[in-house]
Amino acid sequence: MAVLVLGDQLHPEYGPAADADRVVMVEATAFARRRAYHPHKLTLVFAAMRQFRDRLRESGTAVDYYECETFADGFDAHFETYPGDDLVVMESPSYGTSDRLSSLVKQRGGTLEVVENGLFLSTREQWDAYAGDPPYRHENFYRMMRRETGYLMADGDPVGGEWNYDDENQQFPGEGYETPDPPRYEMDETTREVWEWATELDGSYDTDPPGPEWADPEPFFWPTTREQALDALDSFVDERLAEFGPYQDAMLDDDWSLNHALLSGAINVGLLHPGEVIEAVIEGAREQPDAPLNSVEGFTRQLLGWREFMRHTYREGMPELASANQLDATEDLPAAFWTGETDMRCLSDVVDGVRERGYSHHIERLMILSNFALVYGVEPAQLNEWFHAGYVDAYHWVTTPNVVEMGSFGQGIFATKPYASSANYVNKMSDYCGDCDYYHTKTTGDGACPFNTLYWEFLDRNEDRLGDNHRMGLVYSHLDNKDDEERAAIRERASEVRSMAESMEL
The missing domain is CATH 1.25.40.80 (Serine Threonine Protein Phosphatase 5, Tetratricopeptide repeat)
Structure with a gap:
């Protein structure tokens, strides 16, 4: 029996690969064109796979490593060499992956035993x-x-x-x-080879329309x-x-x-x-x-x-979580999430960090990126796609509950309120507001911070859905204190903010 090792199972001491005589690995490059993946993410996955392959070979383990377009192609090559081979793999945490692999193997006359994933701490x-x-x-x-x-x-x-x-x-x-x-x-020869491939791939995606580019990332x-x-x-x-x-x-x-x-x-x-x-x-x-x-x-x-x-x-x-949208948010993700071109200093800096390194820390993800998308009204699945593509540590199993549920209040499977915030939080926990072109103290009128405007407009437009949420009673009491004229001014300014975002003038 051979051990199938996936690209997120690269630990030498856990799972069936720890004492395997023979290992199978498939480097399926079609994966890289499914989304506008950041070159840092692609380099991490594929370079780490090749480094793991070489480590195993140096330790005396036989490794059949297939560089191909798809897993189907890799299994075609493998079962041509090893007809009827029996494989074992740790369960993938991403929905449907283990079932798809089992089907591919079975179609080619082999068997695939799926065992518990030993790279987590809970069962x-x-x-x-x-x-x-x-x-x-x-x-x-x-x-x-x-x-x-x-x-x-x-x-x-x-x-x-x-x-x-x-x-x-x-x-x-x-x-x-x-x-x-x-x-x-520093990149060694193996990693540099993958890095050069990943940066040349930028912009060449199977998406329709083609995905945007992560322009000028830092060296890996x-x-x-x-x-x-x-x-x-x-x-x-x-x-x-x-x-x-x-x-x-x-x-x-x-x-x-x-x-x-x-x-x-x-x-x-x-x-x-x-x-x-x-x-x-x-x-x-x-x-x-x-x-x-x-x-x-x-x-x-x-x-x-x-x-x-x-x-x-x-x-x-899953699978409902991936498309969950209990607030019926329908706005497209603003182009600023790809370009970083906005006068909002906080949003620009965090997006630039993702563009350069495929990374920002957890509060930037939740309280800048997800918070802005939430109050703006972005469809959760679009935001999830962006996170999945842009972050070096992103996988569907981890972005989906974090982004769709926690960040977008998409389903209610564990979030009991939306994590929506005005500029007060950003001003308290960052140094962004001091030199920003927008005023963190203003909600309406020229120069009003989009976070303030969109926050109150978010509460206003979702009052029927959220007004009786016991965790939001205080903020809705503040909304109740705003008269019709002030609410109208908030809606007008929110419309302006969305127009500026759509015309890339935010």
Whole structure:
């Protein structure tokens, strides 16, 4: 029996590949033209696959590696050489993938055994025992996972006496705050070959109309080998963990990385296991007296709690989640999400970061990009496509619940209110508003910040759907205080904002 290894299962110590004599891998390049994928993402996936192939071969494992257009082509070649071959693969977290692979293999006379994915920390059985009926609650799930794993637990209680230190992780750094530069990894010959292919591909997509280009990205620098990924983990623990927590929600115009771990890409292709990452963070904090518990707990919650929660809520919500749109949002995604050309300083800077590196941190994703799309009224599936294409760490299983549900309030499978915000949040947690051409204190009239205008217009147009939501009673009481004239002015300004966005003059 041979082990089929997918491009997001590249850990040498987990799953059936850990002790395999023979491995099968398919590098299907048609995948790269299905969306306007960022060249950093394509390079990470395909370079990491080739590096993993070479690692296995050096260790004595036989690897049949097929570079082809589609998985069907790869399996055609494989079963011509190995008629009736029996394969085993870890279950893909993305909806329908394992079923499609099984069908392709069966059509060619082989068999495919699908086993549990060992690159997560929770099982389907644990989820089923916990979950109950939606809306699912992340905090309850997170506490269950802490108990199951023992991470940050002592004698059955949370270390420090509290489960959650989020209220300590919403600080804004003072003027002149500086963070260590994150590691950047030089491209070797294998990675550079993929990078050159990926950048030449830019703009050549199978989409109709053809996808836009990610113009002028930075040279690729993300880890593509196990050794580089471990080095990146060490760098985070040694240099940025201590101040990760307090400032994890902050946004700075001239500091794209702050103290974030920047490990999600490596984890999501399997170069790192989430368990070893959490354990390295906990152990590293023991050796660092200046690493506060709120930093360690905040990081653990993102990986042990939120990432695992996304995997299960995606599985529960699909296939309906992918097209969910309970607010009936119909606007097209503004061109500024592709070009970064807008006078909104926050939106421009975050989009430019995605264009350059395929990355922005979680608050920029939720409270700038998704928040703007939500109050603007963007169809959730369009926003999800953009995230899926643009981010180096993006996969359907993780973008869909984050973007469609959390960011767009698309289904209600776990979100109990929309994460809509005015410019107040951006002004509180960033340095964008001070030099912006728009006024964060204005809601209507010339120069009014689009976040303010669209926020109140969002509440106004969705009052029938959201007005009785108990978590939104306060904001709707503020809307009720606005008279007909003020509401009319908000609607007029919102129409102007959309016109400016459509004409690329926002």
